[in-house]
Amino acid sequence: MNPLTEAIRKHHSSLANTLKAHARGVGGNEPQPEREAFVRFLKGDLLAHAQGEERHLYRLVDELVRSFARPTATMTVDHEFINDYVAKIEQTTRELADAADGERSRLSLRLRELALQLDAILELHLAKEERIYLPLVEAHVDEARQRAVLEAIHGGREEEKNVIQGRPLDVREIAPRERHKLIFETFAALEPEEAFILINDHDPRPLYYQFAAEHAGEFTWDYLEQGPEVWRVRIGRSA
Numbered sequence: 001m002n003p004l005t006e007a008i009r010k011h012h013s014s015l016a017n018t019l020k021a022h023a024r025g026v027g028g029n030e031p032q033p034e035r036e037a038f039v040r041f042l043k044g045d046l047l048a049h050a051q052g053e054e055r056h057l058y059r060l061v062d063e064l065v066r067s068f069a070r071p072t073a074t075m076t077v078d079h080e081f082i083n084d085y086v087a088k089i090e091q092t093t094r095e096l097a098d099a100a101d102g103e104r105s106r107l108s109l110r111l112r113e114l115a116l117q118l119d120a121i122l123e124l125h126l127a128k129e130e131r132i133y134l135p136l137v138e139a140h141v142d143e144a145r146q147r148a149v150l151e152a153i154h155g156g157r158e159e160e161k162n163v164i165q166g167r168p169l170d171v172r173e174i175a176p177r178e179r180h181k182l183i184f185e186t187f188a189a190l191e192p193e194e195a196f197i198l199i200n201d202h203d204p205r206p207l208y209y210q211f212a213a214e215h216a217g218e219f220t221w222d223y224l225e226q227g228p229e230v231w232r233v234r235i236g237r238s239a
């Protein structure tokens, strides 16, 4: 038996259901008493619940987290929800692209609702990071370590971009007779569906014909930039 946690879960689900019902009922031309009942619920039930937790539950939770949990686990849950909302927004946007007229207003409304929900979650999430975590960093982490973490965050993004788009291979400084060898070696090292971005100072069209002759059906070739000074081509290995 877990009398405390069972009671909390039950109370949470009743709060969430009541809030949802009120949220669906207000914001139109509902009667004034309905709005007032909503405010009564928010102050009498929702805020009372929060105060109860602040007074009697969080001290116990702090103690437990210190011994048994990762304090930022709650932030990871936020990120999970944010991911989920982004996926739902993407899905609804896709559905709207070829929605029949009868479906369009329902989907538009849903898109708006999702955007507003994400907005609320993000506002809360950013406040937590900026009010709790960043001041800790400011008070306790020196500039060098801050820079190292900053670089790791940016480096991580670069790395992701490289996986999706391909690593850059800039041959502009390489002697012309060595360029082709280097390019074909780079291609040979690719796994299926991997790619690299060739950066050159002229149109590498002749190279395309060489690929077509030697690797027909094995490569992809996409111009990302075509001069006049720089040419960038995404060269990939087919799946």
Ligand SMILES: [Fe+2]
Pocket: 012, 049, 053
């Ligand atoms: Fe709660």
Ligand SMILES: [Fe+2]
Pocket: 079, 125, 129
């Ligand atoms: Fe975050």
